[in-house]
Amino acid sequence: RRRAPRPVDTAGTGIPPPGWRRGRCGGGPARVRLLRAIARANAPRPPEESVRFRVACGAAVAVSLLAASAGGELPWAAGLAATALVVTGMSFSWATRAAPPGWVKLVVAAGALGAIGWFGVRIDSGPISDITAVESALTVLFVAVLVLHSFHVPAGTDLLFALVASGGLMAIEAAQAVDLAFAAPVAVWAALAWWTLLERWRSSSGAPLSLAGTAGAVACVVAVAVGAFVALPAPAVSARLDIFSRYPAGGPDRVAIPGALAGDAGLPAEISQPGSRTGPTRVGGYLGFAGDLDTAIRGRLGHRIVMRVRATRPSFWLGETFDTWNGQSWSQSRPARRVLRGGSPFSLPPPEGGAVGGRGDLQTFYLSAGSADLVFHAGRAVEVWFPSPELFVGSDGTIVSPVGLGKGAVYTVESSLEDPGPAALASATGPGLPAGEMRRYTELPRRYRRVAALARRVTAGSSSTYAEVESLISWIGDHIRYSTAIPPLPPGADTVDELLFGNRVGYCEQISTSLAVMLRTLGVPAREAVGYVPGSYDPLTGLYRVEADDAHAWVQVWFPRYGWQDFDPTASVPLATPSAGAAVWGDLGRALRGVPPVPVGAACGLAGLLAAGTWWSRRRPSTWEEKVAANLERAGRSAGLPRRPGDTLADYASAIDASSGDTAATMARAAALVEAAAYGGATPTGEQRRWALHVSRRS
Secondary structure: OOOOOOOOOOOOOOOOOOOOOOOOOOOHHHHHHHHHHHHHHOOOOOEOOOHHHHHHHHHHHHHHHHHHHHOOOOOHHHHHHHHHHHHHHHHHHHHOOOOOOHHHHHHHHHHHHHHHHHHHHHHHOOOOOOHHHHHHHHHHHHHHHHHHHOOOOOEHHHHHHHHHHHHHHHHHHHHHOOOHHHHHHHHHHHHHHHHHHHHHHHHHHOOOOOHHHHHHHHHHHHHHHHHHHHHOOOOOOOOOOOOOEEOOOOOOOEOOOOOOOOOOOOOOOOOOOOOOOOOOOOOOOOOOOOOOEEOOOOOOOOOOEEEEEEEOOOOOEEEEEEOEEOOOEEEOOOOOOEEEEOOOOEEOOOOOOOOOOOEEEEEEEEEOOOEOOEOOEOOEEEEEEOOOOEEEEOOOOOEEOOEOEOOOOEEEEEEEEOOOOHHHHHOOOOOOOOHHHHHHHHOOOOOOHHHHHHHHHHOOOOOOHHHHHHHHHHHHHHHOEEOOOOOOOOOOOOHHHHHHHOOOEEOHHHHHHHHHHHHHHOOOOEEEEEEEOOOEEEOOOOEEEEEHHHEEEEEEEEEOOOEEEEEOOOOOOOOOOOOHHHHHHHHHHHHHHOOOHHHHHHHHHHHHHHHHHHHHHHHOOOOHHHHHHHHHHHHHHHOOOOOOOOOOHHHHHHHHHHHHOOOOOHHHHHHHHHHHHHHOOOOOOHHHHHHHHHHHOOO
8 A cells, every 4th residue: 555645734834734644553643752762762772891890780799699598598509500690691791792682682581571470479379477488489589580681781771770680689688687797798789889880980971980079979878878777767567477487407406305494304405504503603504594593593694695586675585484482492383384286376375364465566586596495475475486386385374395496496476565554553453363373472481570571661651562562672772782793692591581681782583582572471472584684776687686694584573454564673674666876876875985085085186186287287388489479378368468369479479569568579579589489490599588488477
């Protein structure tokens, strides 16, 4: 069919009449513009000739792949294979950059669509209750895209896409990181990414890079990043996505006595060992998480990181409780535990004396070292996701694992927290504990007459159980000195009597025990609890870092309607997770408080003097010509004649002479000596130089 002729422009405007060339094709100029825009978007870009740009980008991609392997999301064999394929693909793209084969682009596009389809099927295959399932699939998707895309990166924009995709992979791995070890690959990737961007600028603009400009850009980026980090609010833990149940490769070892605490059989799988009173100081091994709690000894703890905890809010990480006191040691009157089977999630029965209801709280525990076979938690545990087909639960809510918990184990606990506040506890009323439990939590091995008299005297003005607890805590704070260097307990002595009426020096176990015994003499149900304080909050990972010396003992007091409430006379727990800025400023303030002011101040002062001296020496004129010129400018400013950019030194000196009425043209003659020496090759005598310096200093 013949093409219709273009209509004649009868108006002479050069614009065809509206509506021409419409017909079966339809669409008109709008469709033409759209097709042209699509064609321009898919038009081949100029090939990238910079080798350094390609090397920097390829190195950043390789680091992201290796970081995925280091983070455990990608097997090392797969990570190394993917890295080798990326290197091969980048080399192929360099060799074919001028004329990339068309079939390569089709293969890359088809492979990318296939990877995206696989990801969609994987996510849609069932309910997602584990965030790691999503992140693992997302890691595979990004790795596939990076490998496929590396075979078709002829232009600079293609390389930048690869850099952005590698940044996405790094973000996925960072979301799974639980310590600062991942900071090393992040720093390497960031340096390579910056190098890539610099090479991109050099290649596209052809302009040389300025060191000052580059440093300024880095400083601006760092300042913006730090500002954004400091402004971040406190993290909020999701209610259902941070659910883990994982054990490191190799699997756990079963504890010798099912349901018993680690250390009772002394096997290697049982990390925790009970303390012993051997030696003059009677300090034993790791203490607190065994069948008995001997208050006469203290374990060797140290600063070893035990675990990291991601939690909705800070809390005591409760391990176990004790109800029976014999004057020196605590024990559990009902060590037998109920067996829960069926696997995660384990639904726990309510403990004796526990309140029903409360606010939900989620904690995920990442073990960094071997631990006792206790499952730590906050408040009253409701559900547990744990890497074992069974769990043991005591009547008091203590959770015991059937396997030894080693480094790399991860588990999650959903708890119920009852935090009524002082006013509610002070007015708490309702049914009391059953008679058997009341007797169990107020029983003492003897009458403790002096302790009871002291407790009654301290709480004489208290109107409620809560007021009695606070009065006793206040008295302990005023009269007991906390120290980890506890004095030896004399043979046959009672820990409480020795602390309250003897040395009055102790640490958490002796002090909390004394509070529990004093409350029991008043008929208030109390028990000893052991576990960990929250630990220090790490704003970079959003986790609480719990060290061995964060092991702690405190008191739990029972209240009607609210159950067991935590009270601690030696430590405090923050009310909420701090924001990143608050944590950073708090750490900085603590670090600055530990800096000795005198030597640091002297060093800073000396450094300031050296810097000022260097600056002054560089600003001072080094030759007699520069000194004369500087003196002339100073004299001119004093006379109200600042030197303009176009003024020669001779003209400027003549203007100074004219303003001062000097008919001898003294300043002009001094300037003439300077110009003759600087530009005429003349060598003034020493007398002439001294004269010029002398007259130029006159204002």
